[in-house]
Amino acid sequence: MPERQVTEVEGHRLVLSHLDKVLWPDTGWTKGEALYYYARVAPAMLPHLRGRPATFLRFPSGVGEAGFFAKNPPPGLPDWVHTLTVPSHEGPKDRVTVDDLATLMTVANGYALELHVPQWSAATGPGHHDRLVIDLDPGPGTDLTDCCRVALLIRDHLAEDGLTALPKTSGSKGLHLYAALRPAPAEEVVGYAKRLAERLARTHPDLVVSRMAKALRRGRVFVDWSQNATAKTTAAPYTLRATPVPGVSTPLTWREVEHCTDPEEFGFTPDAVLARVESDGDLLADLTTHPAPLPDRRD
Known part of the structure; x- marks a missing residue:
């Protein structure tokens, strides 16, 4: 394969480089x-990226070497790539929004192997969020099967409050649960998620922990409500993950969650994910089309 390959994507000229470079050395x-x-995967992935300021985890030397998070638009970014000005501790900053296939290919060509996005978009602004996310992180002595048990509890709690939970793997060790929201103030979304986590920790103390201290997590699943903070980002649906074997943050069915008995069941490869999308479409499609109001629940 040539060192550089010129192609046209959606009317934009792209120069793709080093296509033979091994980025996952354990698998080639x-x-x-x-x-x-x-x-x-772009047709399924882009609706979950569009209009959201992206953070990239870049691995120019491959996943066997240290990667780094990149938030600022990289030098030489084409002027047709959309950016969004967001608040930060250092003042307003521009961030890339991955709105189309050409942009997705451009950032991936720059070794952005993982894409992470927040729970708000250009349409809502950073002060309001249109997604609730719960990150289930297994502590020592637990695994994905325990995350599935907790996910089912959260699904039922959210359903009582009028929210529909949608699951996906993190692509690493845990699970993510999403619910589509009508835009709601960020601090209210964070407060709701925190109270939900604390309620679960009270009612299931042997299974759930809601506090971030790592010393408390042994034998429990950490229900990380803090991912709803405006400044936080979560691995986007369908993003690759920099695991030794290429992983993918993969949407799931609730039947799969209910019947999971082995963490290996959720170790989806990129090829497996493409086959799932071809067969089942985007299992998270309702996340972009069926928002619900944030419940006014204070317990």
């Missing part, structure tokens, strides 16, 4: 394979 998976995956 290359940059070209990563770009091919993103091109194929």
Whole structure:
């Protein structure tokens, strides 16, 4: 394969480089394979990225070496790539919004193997959120099967409050649960998520912990409500993960969650995810089309 390959994507000229470079040394998976995956999964992935200021985890030397988070638009970014000005501790900053296939391919060509986005978009502004997310992180002595048990509890709690939970793997050790919201003040979304986590910790103390101290997590699943903070980002649906074997943050069915008995069941490869999308479509499609009001629950 040539060192550089020129292609046209949505009317934009892209120069893709080093396509034979191995980025996952344990499997021999290359940059070209990563770009091919993103091109194929883009129709399902882009609705979950569009209009959201992205943070990238870049691995120019491959996942065997240290990667780094990148928030600022990289040098030489084409002028047709959309950006969004967001608040930060250092003042307003520009962030890339991955709104189309050409942008997705551009950032992936720059070794942005993982894409992370917040729970708000350009349409809502940072002060209001249109997603609730609960990050289930297994502590020592627990695994994904325990996360599934907690996910079912959260699903039922959210249903009582009129919210529909949608699950996906983190692509690493845990699970993410989303619920689509009508735009609600950020501090109210954070407060609701925190109270939910604390309620579960009270009613299921042997299974759930809501406090961040790592010493408390042994034998329990940490229900991380803090991912709803405006400044936080979560691995986007369908993003690759920089695990030794290429992982994907993969949407799930509730039947899969209910019947999970082995963490390996959720170790989806990129090829498996593409087959799932082709067969079932985007299992998180309702996240962009069926928002509900944030419950006014204070317990």
